Amino acid sequence: MDFLKDFTEKINGEIMGYLPENEPAKLYEAVKYLPAAGGKRLRPIMAMLACEAAGGNGENAIPFGIALEITHTFTLIHDDIMDRDEERRGMPAVHKKFGEATAILAGDALFAKAFEIAAGTDASPEVVKTLVRNLAAMSRE
Template sequence: MMKNTDELLQRIETELEKLPLEQIEPQGLYAPVRYILEDGGKRIRPLLCLLSADLCGGKVSEALPAAIAVEVFHNFTLLHDDIMDRAPMRRGRPTVHLKWSENSAILSGDAMLIFAYQILSSGNYAELLPELLAVFNRAAMEVCQGQQYDMEFERTDREVSEAEYLEMIRLKTSVLLAAALEMGAIVGGASPAERRALYDFGVNLGLAFQIQDDLLDTYGDAETFGKAIGGDIAVGKKTFLHIAAMAAASAEQRAAIWAPGDMDEKLLRVRGIYDALGVRSAAEAAIERYFTRALASLRRAHEDADRLAVLEKYAYSLLKRTK
């Protein structure tokens, strides 16, 4: 029987709290790991892993090591991303490289990556470990590829196409969601077809989720979004909205999009151009398109609609978010 998401989230938090990060030395290495893991986050990836295992008939307890490994890996990527982006804040708190140092953040991130493999290998599923590692390794490498594309897009003066952008966010965001679902399915004893369906569900859900994030950064509410609106516009980030606008804009509009200005003025100016070009509607249509594909893939994973209901409901909640 499918578990309640609140119950599963509590299991995830309890498991994270059990990690012996306060008992091992040197604390200069492990305190930053504890800091980034304890500051919350939505726990989307481990929750999807557990829901997938449960959907496929497995025990949540057996899937917990895989779920926690994915969450530790995800936070490792955030720690290193924050260094590359020179980000000052993460989830409302100073980032690790500012609270400690860049060197500490790099080394603690390296330790987190190793820690993720140790956790994954500790599960009570020895015969499944080669398959789990294959999925995990593939996703880990693809996340790095996505991050490299993201950095290259930021450095280039040329316009990035929608297809290039979608491939970048598939690698950087979607594949880890998909891998979490596939790993849960493996622990749950799913067939290859069920595993593929859940993986495809994760890929399309991730695409919809990231485009939604782009949309919220421009049209969201600062209080509920948790950070200032317009950050992507301020730094000229090539988001889905920016790419759609540049494809449809006149030369004058393109110049106005790129023109400097303070954050509030530039947000109003660029958002006005987006409105004139119908960019918000284009983003909302893309979100709906990928979400529809995600649900179609999910429904191929299991014939029992009642057992799919919890995952469907959770997927809807991710796309109805305001932060």
């Protein structure tokens, strides 16, 4: 179980490292709000394990898992707005804390960041294309 805890902490740090520190400060505070709350981080774990099961180096799959995780966060932010949910992970939902317009922009910024992460890997164009298609599919489901 220590592996899972250690890996989750590593992924949390890497996710936060990918998120921007730009202006306007309120927007980027909203971008980081939900990812900073943590989570199970199953998508990066599954990406790493799937890569290893296929004979690859699981560390190489972590950016892809982070892109999936960030896309999932984007969908949660938008879902909370649509469903008028008040809380997420025991905290005020992003739109409740920062306002609906800022929450929409924060979700959109996360979605764009996921594509940027995918495009910035050293993976083959075919692998990147597959991930990008899956990121887009996640946004529709």
